[in-house]
Amino acid sequence: MKRPPRFLxxxxxxLAQFVTIGQMGSQTRVSSSVVDAKTMESLSFxxxxxxxxxxxxxxxxxxHFELNCLSDDTLVVSYLGYFPKVLVVSxxxxxxxxxxxxxxxxxxxxxxxxxxxxLYEWLLQCRYKLKEQSKHIPSKAYxxxxxxxxxxPVEFLEAYYNANLxxxxxxxxxxxxxxxxxxAHNYGGYFFNFDFSHSLSLYSLLDGQGLFPENxxxxxxxxxxxxxxxxxxxxxxxxxxxxxxxxxxxGELFSGKIIFNREGFVLNDIWLVAPPQGxxxxxxxxDSILDSLHYSANFHFNDSALSHISIDYKAGMTSRHNLLDSxxxxxxxxxxxxxxxxxxxDHGHRFLSPFFDYRAGLSDYRLFVVPPxxxxxxxxxxxxxxxxxxxxxxxxxxxxxxxxxxxxxxLGNGKMHFESNYISWSPTNRLRIKKMNKIVxxxxxxxxxxxxxxxxDRLKLTIQLYLDVxxxxxxxxxxxxxxxxxxxxxxxxxxxxxxxxYVNLYFDIGExxxxxxxxxxxxxxxxxxxxxxxxxxxxxxxxxxxxxEKEAFxxxxxxxxEMWKKKVLVR
Numbered sequence: 001m002k003r004p005p006r007f008l009x010x011x012x013x014x015l016a017q018f019v020t021i022g023q024m025g026s027q028t029r030v031s032s033s034v035v036d037a038k039t040m041e042s043l044s045f046x047x048x049x050x051x052x053x054x055x056x057x058x059x060x061x062x063x064h065f066e067l068n069c070l071s072d073d074t075l076v077v078s079y080l081g082y083f084p085k086v087l088v089v090s091x092x093x094x095x096x097x098x099x100x101x102x103x104x105x106x107x108x109x110x111x112x113x114x115x116x117x118x119l120y121e122w123l124l125q126c127r128y129k130l131k132e133q134s135k136h137i138p139s140k141a142y143x144x145x146x147x148x149x150x151x152x153p154v155e156f157l158e159a160y161y162n163a164n165l166x167x168x169x170x171x172x173x174x175x176x177x178x179x180x181x182x183x184a185h186n187y188g189g190y191f192f193n194f195d196f197s198h199s200l201s202l203y204s205l206l207d208g209q210g211l212f213p214e215n216x217x218x219x220x221x222x223x224x225x226x227x228x229x230x231x232x233x234x235x236x237x238x239x240x241x242x243x244x245x246x247x248x249x250x251g252e253l254f255s256g257k258i259i260f261n262r263e264g265f266v267l268n269d270i271w272l273v274a275p276p277q278g279x280x281x282x283x284x285x286x287d288s289i290l291d292s293l294h295y296s297a298n299f300h301f302n303d304s305a306l307s308h309i310s311i312d313y314k315a316g317m318t319s320r321h322n323l324l325d326s327x328x329x330x331x332x333x334x335x336x337x338x339x340x341x342x343x344x345x346d347h348g349h350r351f352l353s354p355f356f357d358y359r360a361g362l363s364d365y366r367l368f369v370v371p372p373x374x375x376x377x378x379x380x381x382x383x384x385x386x387x388x389x390x391x392x393x394x395x396x397x398x399x400x401x402x403x404x405x406x407x408x409x410x411l412g413n414g415k416m417h418f419e420s421n422y423i424s425w426s427p428t429n430r431l432r433i434k435k436m437n438k439i440v441x442x443x444x445x446x447x448x449x450x451x452x453x454x455x456x457d458r459l460k461l462t463i464q465l466y467l468d469v470x471x472x473x474x475x476x477x478x479x480x481x482x483x484x485x486x487x488x489x490x491x492x493x494x495x496x497x498x499x500x501x502y503v504n505l506y507f508d509i510g511e512x513x514x515x516x517x518x519x520x521x522x523x524x525x526x527x528x529x530x531x532x533x534x535x536x537x538x539x540x541x542x543x544x545x546x547x548x549e550k551e552a553f554x555x556x557x558x559x560x561x562e563m564w565k566k567k568v569l570v571r
Contacts, residue, residue, distance in 0.1 A: 030092055031066045034059050034077055037099035041238050044122070044262050046079040046100070051086065058118070062263075102235075119230040119242055120221045123258065125265040127217045130168050130206060133304055137165040140346045141173060144389065146396055147193055147338040149185040155193060155338075156181045156393075156400040159364065160381055162350045165306050168217075169204040170342075173197045175358065176351045177381065177468070179373035180365075181397070183404030185334070195363045196340050200309060205270060205299065213252040213274050216244050227253060238263055246275070256296075270299040292316035310341045351381075352527065355467035355534050359421065359487055370422050371468055371479065373406070380470040380477055425482035425511045431503050459554055461503065462488035463510040465517060465541065467534055469527065476530065478521045482507070482514040501565075502555030508568050509548060513541035 034046040042063030049056030051074040059065045069075070069089045078084035082100040092098070141163040147155035159178030164171040175197070182190055205217050216228045226247070233241030238261050246253035252275060259269040274295035295313040299306065317334040354371065371377075389397065423431070466481040484507060491499070517537045524530055551560040 026071045028069055028071055028089065029066060029094075030069050030075075030089055031064075031094045032092055032096055032098055033063045034065070034079065034098045034100060035063055036082075037101045039237070040097075042263060043079045043082070043100060044125075044265075046077060048075055048077050050074070051076050116230070116232070119232060120224055122240070122260075122262075122265065123216050123224065123230070123242060123244075124221050126258065126260050126267055127206065129265045130217065130267065133167045135167065136171060137305060137347055138350045139163040139165050139305075139344045140349060140351055142343045142345070143178075143196060143340065144343075144393065145193060145196055145338065145340040146393065147191065147336065149191050149334055149336050151335070152183070152185055153396055153399055153404075154183050154185050154191045156397050156404075157193075157364070157368075159197075159368070160351060161197060162353060163344055165344060165347070166204070167304065167306070168206040170201050170306070170309075172201050174353060175364075175367045176354065177371050177373065177377055178364065178368045179378070179406070180368055181400035181404040181406060183400060191334070191336065192365060193338055196311070196342075197364055200311075200342055203297075213254045213272075215254045215256070215270070215272060216258070217270075233257065239268055266304055267299075267301045269301070272297045272299075289318040290315060291318055305347050306344050308341060308343050310339070312339050313337075352469045352471065355469070355531075356464060356483075359485065362421070366421060370483065371466065371481070374479055376472070376477055377468065377470055377479060380472040421485060421487040423484045423486060425484075425507055425514070430500075431484075431507060432500055459491050460489050461506050463507065463541070463545070465510065465514050465534070465538055467517065467530075469530055474525070476521075476525055476527070478518070480514050480518055482511045484510075496555075498555035498558070498561065500555075501561060502552055505552070505561070505564055505568060506545065506548065509544055510541060512568065512571050513537050513544075516540075 034043045034048070035041060036043060042059075044059060044063055046059040046063065046065075047056065048058065048065050048067060050069075053073075056075075057065050057067050067075075071090050073089045075087050075089060075092070076084055077087065077098050077100065079100055082102050085098060085100055087098065139162075141161040143157070143159045143161065145155065145157040146153070157178070157180040160176040161173040162176060163173050184190055203212055205215065207218060214227065216224050216230075219227065228244045229247050231243040231245075233243055235241075236259075239259055240262050241257055241259050243255075243257045245255045254272040254274060256271040256273050257269075258267070258271075260267050274293070293313065293315050296311075298308075298310045300308050300310075313336075315334075315336045317336060319332050319334055356370070358367065358370070462485040464483050464485060466479075466483055468479040470477040470479075517534065520533050520537065521530065524533065548564060551557065552564055553560070555561055
């Protein structure tokens with residue numbers, strides 16, 4: 001038998017061919033399946049054609065076909081990467097299996113051109129399979145991010161989230177706890193990444209949301225053919241690889257590859273590579289210019305559920321300012337390489353969520369400074385997580401610990417790495433209130449007049465009790481903080497010392513109830529009881545804050561202020 005050619009081109013086949021009256025032989029209907037002779041795996045969309053006349057069919061997604069034939073017809077059964085088989089219809093028993101032997105040499109060498117219709121049909125089946133399975137699955141998530149700037153490590157970040165998964169992407173990520181180390185790059189500044197958790201939550205394999213380049217799974221077969229060229233890659237057992245490329249250089253389309261199981265068209269891996277000109281996902285900081293961008297992502301599935309998502313990008317940036325004032329006018333070239341992996345594990349379960357209402361839209365960096373990166377908390381999370389850092393990541397983290405500093409620490413000039421909208425209560429760092437009329441107006445709040453009589457309209461303080469609960473062996477581990485949300489607070493009163501005293505007393509009252517919360521949580525091992533205690537304490541705090549507002553009157557009632565100072569001091 002002559003060896004099959006290196007490059008194969010398959011033709012469109014009619015699904016059925018009617019037999020004319022003049023043809024010889026009796027009519028019969030053949031029903032059979034085409035499978036791999038070694039593995040007995042079904043061969044989807046195999047070609048079954050008549051040898052001596054036109055017509056034939058293809059197998060369905062499970063390798064089955066039915067065909068009207070004449071008893072003396074001869075069929076040729078073929079499949080890419082396999083030796084074809086020639087069979088006389090009379091020798092085929094209905095519901096029997098037709099075995100094809102793989103051509104291992106052909107599997108490695110063959111390239112299939114884009115007009116092979118069955119490749120598009122396969123991806124269409126993968127798309128249908130995703131749509132059928134579209135359901136929400138709770139999951140735990142662990143994110144690790146490492147960034148190098150001008151070949152020097154500048155960031156190592158890790159965080160835990162509660163995830164809500166769809167089969168085509170992440171519906172949302174709810175922050176649990178995080179920690180990060182930063183190091184200044186060679187020019188003295190600090191680099192901050194984009195918001196990974198938010199960007200990951202935006203992307204869907206079936207719907208790019210218009211923010212990302214497009215991939216083949218977003219389209220039906222017609223549009224898929226117009227936008228993408230497909231190539232068949234080698235088989236790995238039951239796994240098949242299809243590579244895809246944009247047909248036109250213009251536009252924003254991903255290239256990449258899709259690996260799926262031919263039995264049921266279940267996705268295994270999707271690799272996405274953004275075009276060099278595709279920069280919609282990224283935006284340079286401040287006056288910086290994004291000179292170049294190379295972006296890729298991988299979605300890995302395990303038992304039809306997302307198992308991990310990895311993102312890699314390399315960017316060239318011309319920075320026209322720096323985070324340090326002394327270098328504000330200096331223009332520098334930054335070569336940034338960042339690698340992020342979001343591990344999704346323990347599907348069907350979640351971490352115990354913190355009792356705290358985060359302001360919507362906060363970036364990862366602003367979230368990180370809210371809860372303390374307590375070693376006991378992280379020990380409890382690690383006990384629940386089989387994910388471990390790689391040796392390379394361990395060494396990188398060790399370097400960052402030795403040469404960088406924790407994200408929440410302050411720089412030598414007293415500035416924070418990143419501004420937080422939350423202030424934690426401190427017995428030594430007392431608050432000094434600022435007049436914020438102008439800020440309020442700029443943010444779209446209604447205008448305030450100095451003669452307006454209602455203090456509640458001109459002064460608002462938002463205090464929250466932060467409570468995080470973690471399971472440690474047979475007990476519960478509690479972490480609490482008293483936090484002032486500066487973004488949800490404002491002042492339009494005249495500045496004076498009495499006002500500062502008022503604000504700090506308000507904050508102190510919140511701290512008293514945090515301590516009460518700590519006391520009442522001792523020995524509690526039931527999460528329902530924890531919730532009840534938290535709600536009770538918060539309600540009591542709110543009631544006392546209202547009483548304080550009424551009696552102290554913004555600090556103007558000096559007698560009431562002295563009384564409240566003594567009351568708080570005693571407690």
